[in-house]
Amino acid sequence: MTVTTNFSPVKVHYFDFGDFAKSLPKDVGRGENIRLFLEDAGIPHEYILYPWSEWPVVRDEWIQNGYLTGTLPALQTNDGKKYFHTVPILCFLSKQLGKYYGKNVDEEYLVDVVADTANDFYDSFVHNYWLRRVSDNRENHHKNEAPIHIDRLERFYKINEGPYLLGSEISFADFQVYHVIRDEQLTELPPRLATLIKTFEERPNIKKYLEAKKNN
Ligand SMILES: N[C@@H](CCC(=O)N[C@@H](CS)C(=O)NCC(=O)O)C(=O)O
Incomplete structure (x- = not known):
């Protein structure tokens, strides 16, 4: 559509x-x-x-x-x-x-916090993992940094029932959390984040897009 x-x-x-x-x-x-x-x-x-x-x-x-x-x-x-x-x-x-951002200022605040958290995670991925490979810090990043960000995000995803940050409605922060986890190529995830990834990939437009990417 x-x-x-x-x-x-x-x-x-x-x-x-x-x-x-x-x-x-x-x-x-x-x-x-x-x-x-x-x-x-x-x-x-x-x-x-x-x-x-x-x-x-x-x-x-x-x-x-x-x-x-x-x-x-x-x-x-x-x-x-x-x-x-x-x-x-x-x-x-x-x-x-007028969507993807919660129903009131408290929900918007939560979306902002998690968007910021996901962006911090992304920054640490970029700087330690690939973009500015000043020192090849990949192993240290995966072992010592990524888990801190994952645990932090999981805490936020426990606030509501899920599968998304705000519950049944997706918000823009969910896109960032999904993407940082995919770029990090993390496969072992705590339960709430695992559910997010699975549900996200089942969204009709996303599913079509991911299929098309696979065949490219
Ligand atoms: N906080 C910014 C960071 C943007 C950023 O640093 N982008 C990098 C690539 S991921 C970039 O443009 N680097 C090129 C440069 O700094 O010249 C965002 O989330 O968009």
Whole structure:
């Protein structure tokens, strides 16, 4: 099902890491959070990938044009405006759609907290695991850091019955939690997070998208 909104179709700008590390899966990285969300919501989008080695030139040009973060992902709405940073982009989309963000300020607060927690987890994955491989800290990261983030998230997923953070309704934080667990390639998960992953992958649009990715 395609959902027409006043800001769609949109473009998502992200990286093609192929020239940086061929072994990385194509869908690795923060851009996939946005893509999963758009797929689930049925919002038409184009995915534009910049080779990692070419990014510095584009980045400097964008910064000069007032896009100050100099990072990706970026979401571009049909009027040409660009929005940056994963959590604010997901929040912007949720507010535009009037869903994926809870029914009251307390639920919104919980979604914000878990979105922030998932982003911290993602940061530790990026810096220790692959992107800036200053030191190859993978083993230490998986053994000592990932479990701290997983335990923290599991505590939040125990607040409600599940399968999602807020209960039966999905929120944008669930997309980030799903994606960080997938990028980390974690298979041993505590019960609430295991249920989240399973349920998430059964969502009709997500299921179709994951099938299509497998066959690509
Ligand atoms: N908090 C930001 C972080 C964005 C970020 O650091 N993106 C990295 C890739 S995952 C990036 O653009 N690096 C390129 C650069 O710093 O030039 C978000 O969640 O979007």
